[in-house]
Amino acid sequence: MLGSLVSSVQTTPAVESPEVQPDGKITFRLLDPNAKEVKLHFEGEKNPLPMMRDDAGVWSATLGPLDPDIYAYQFISDGVFLMDPSNSIIKPNLLQPQNLVRVGVATPQLWEVAEVPHGVVHHHLFKSTLIGDQRDFYVYTPPGFEPKAKKKYPVLYLLHGYSDDASAWTAVGMANAILDNLIAQGRVKPMIVVMPLGYGTMEMIRLKYPAWDNPELRQLNFGMFSKLLLTEVIPQVESAYPVSTKREDRAIAGLSMGGSESLLTGLKNIDKFAYVGAFSPGGLGEDYAIEFPGLDVTQASQLRVLWIACGTSDSLIAANRKLKSWLKSQSIGFTDIETPGAHTWMVWRRNLVSFAPLLFGGK
């Protein structure tokens, strides 16, 4: 019974890609002999980068040295976005999956799986009666988790961005590794992290990118998601896990679309959440008094943390500064975080590293 199955496996001719050098340089390669032009779409780069063809029809480009991180990329061959046939590490996404490449794994990074005790990530499916479709959420439980603990765990609801799926914060954001590492360092209190599918309506995905440019649909999406989270996801979590139901043990945070969902859900439900984090929030209307009715100093002072972050190269930085100006004009306090970087996971992983220790008495 020899391995005859393999002789029938058909594969691409071997091209090494991506090739990561110890100094943080990366060379990308694509065999594409008949293409007229191949470019590299690299996370955080506004414009595609040129690639050069060699005589064998292999297109290549070398970037860096780059900082230790995890970067998403694709090739663009004569206008068509392609995954790298030589790289099996994939960034899941409902509209445009890409490949991932890691730099600097030889040195410890807070977002990489390390030799520390690990939590467990649990995947739940459910039928939403509110929305009428099949949905899912992931739950991180910390190392040493006790399912029948008398002392209830605090809980962070952590939301992904537009086009991501519910696996994004673990598969791309490495939230489980980040929590494991910060808990091991004593900087984060053991907590439960819940990562639900973040759409109030799946029309946001069925209609693809134009859905995001439709303000009515975006608003419907935000509203339905809040309702779904409060009336279906949170009750399921509280029935399946020993989580505290006190507001001072509940946080909500997210990136981009999920950042706005965190602000909208958190600031309208200060009786339910004491911590709100928005990483590069996007898609809010700019009449903030309408977006956040009734929000005032008295309300907001009940928050232990209101944390708003954005990369200074993010195209949303101006909109985020507007939001922050409005909060200031209302004398509403918040932590104002601006970091280098664009609308990327390199920014959001670091946001989580900075935000998680602020919760529930971490340090």
Added chain:
Amino acid sequence: MLGSLVSSVQTTPAVESPEVQPDGKITFRLLDPNAKEVKLHFEGEKNPLPMMRDDAGVWSATLGPLDPDIYAYQFISDGVFLMDPSNSIIKPNLLQPQNLVRVGVATPQLWEVAEVPHGVVHHHLFKSTLIGDQRDFYVYTPPGFEPKAKKKYPVLYLLHGYSDDASAWTAVGMANAILDNLIAQGRVKPMIVVMPLGYGTMEMIRLKYPAWDNPELRQLNFGMFSKLLLTEVIPQVESAYPVSTKREDRAIAGLSMGGSESLLTGLKNIDKFAYVGAFSPGGLGEDYAIEFPGLDVTQASQLRVLWIACGTSDSLIAANRKLKSWLKSQSIGFTDIETPGAHTWMVWRRNLVSFAPLLFGGK
């Protein structure tokens, strides 16, 4: 704060692919204007299928009508295997990820998520002291699972094939949906299913496909995997979940490489397993007396089920028949399953549907 992030999103020109018709026909399309030849690699088809180019540079092929199922595919553009840029549903794999397409989702299929109570899939990470690297396993717990149950659950160890990762049986094999559906029908007893990363050495992946053609490495891989399962995975499962440690409550099954691992581990440890299933097993040496030392009628009669399946179009069918002849020559009883189909997940999902009810008093 309008949706300016989306106007900067760069996307492939819209091409619909795959387009599934209600009658089960599928049309695949790839915009690839400068390619000389594009073909379709479709799960279960021995040879790539031709695609035709239109004036706009879109290559297409229509298959079917096909039976309701989930099929993997890729495009081959001038010899290079490409993912479908229009399809975000991906079959994870450590050597060659592909796209998935579903036919017949409008009618209930046992491998699709249905409106029945759902179990939960738990993802565990650990450092192997035996092998020295980071590893993972997934655990399915059935609907209504009680983490502190006094009555212990029976447990199936379910192993993937060569080049798959630990997520294969849930992400591609839909094992959680299959178990949910069969439990809802009363055909399968609530059980725990453990799906570990199935390599005894990751050289099997680092060296790519040639590793599988190396009999010494394959044998090392089988031996180390058995040891890993017995000394590291099973103890962790038994400490984290209320699983029975009786042999009559333990099963092992797998596909291809995992089928051989199930035979090698199960038949050499009849004191630990009462059920063994091999779906299209591959990679065993053909001197079975050496592969299974000490296996005889007395030993084998302690098994409640020894179940060996293979598709009649599988290139491994001859080798599987040889193994079965040897078992017969030793008067060792087994259930002999030959079904239509090749070395594909269409076969293995159906294998699990047939095998799971045979375990632990199902029907």
